[in-house]
C-alpha cells in the first residue's frame with residue numbers, strides 16, 4: 600500500500616530516479632552544468648549547453664517504451680518474492696501482453712542484482728566448485744555432460760555463512776579457477792580450499808591459501824560452508840525453477856540467488872528494492888541482444904501453466 604502511494608504516478612517514479620542519479624541535484628553529463636529546466640517525461644534541458652538529458656538515459660531503463668511505473672512494479676514484485684520469480688509470474692502481475700517482454704525485464708533486472716568486480720569477499724573465505732544440472736556427480740578436470748561447473752565462495756561469519764559469490768567456469772583447471780577467485784575474493788584474504796591442484800596458484804595471486812581438505816573429490820565432499828550453500832541452492836533451484844533453466848542463462852539465476860542470499864537477513868523489503876533500483880541505475884543500458892539465448896524452453900513454460 601505504502602509503495603503504491605509513493606510511486607502512484609509516473610512523475611513520482613521519474614523524480615525518484617532523478618534523486619538517485621543526482622543526489623545533490625542535476626549535473627549535466629556533457630558540460631557538468633548544474634542548472635536545467637525540467638521538462639515533461641523526465642527530460643532535463645541544460646542551461647549551460649542546451650543538451651537535453653533524459654533521467655533514464657544511461658540506466659537500465661534506457662529507451663524503455665513502457666511507463667517507468669511498471670518497472671517499479673516489477674522491481675517491487677521481484678524483491679517481495681522470497682524464493683524468486685518466474686517470467687510468467689511477472690507477466691501476470693504486471694498484466695503484460697507478452698511473455699517475451701516479461702522475460703526480458705526479468706533478465707535485465709537479474710543483471711542489476713550483482714555487480715561484477717565489486718563487493719569482493721574478504722576475511723576468511725571458503726571456495727569450492729559444484730556441478731549444477733544432471734544427476735550423477737561429475738569428474739573434476741574433465742567436465743561432465745549436461746552439467747555446468749560453478750565456483751562458490753562463502754565468507755565465514757561469526758555464526759555460519761556471511762556473504763557468498765558464485766561464478767560459472769568452463770572447467771576446474773587453474774586457468775579457470777584463479778580468475779574466478781580473483782573476481783570474487785579480495786587479495787590478502789584467507790582462502791580455504793581442498794587439495795585440488797587447480798587452486799595451487801592462489802598464493803602467488805596474493806591470497807593466504809589454506810588447504811582444509813586433502814582429498815580433491817568433488818560432489819559429496821565439499822568444504823563445509825560451500826556444502827551448505829550448495830544444498831540451499833539445490834532446494835531453491837528445484838523449488839522455484841523446477842530445475843528447468845537453460846544453461847546459457849544460469850549465470851543470471853545465480854546472480855539472483857546471490858542477491859537474495861546476501862540480503863537474507865535484511866528485514867526491510869524497501870531496502871532490497873532500494874538496492875535493486877540503485878544498481879539498475881548504475882549498471883547502465885542492457886541491450887536485448889546482450890540477453891543471449893532463447894527464453895526458457897516452451898515446454899518449461901507449458902509445464903508451469905498446467
Ligand SMILES: [Zn+2]
Nearest residue numbers: 627630645648
Ligand atoms: Zn550541459
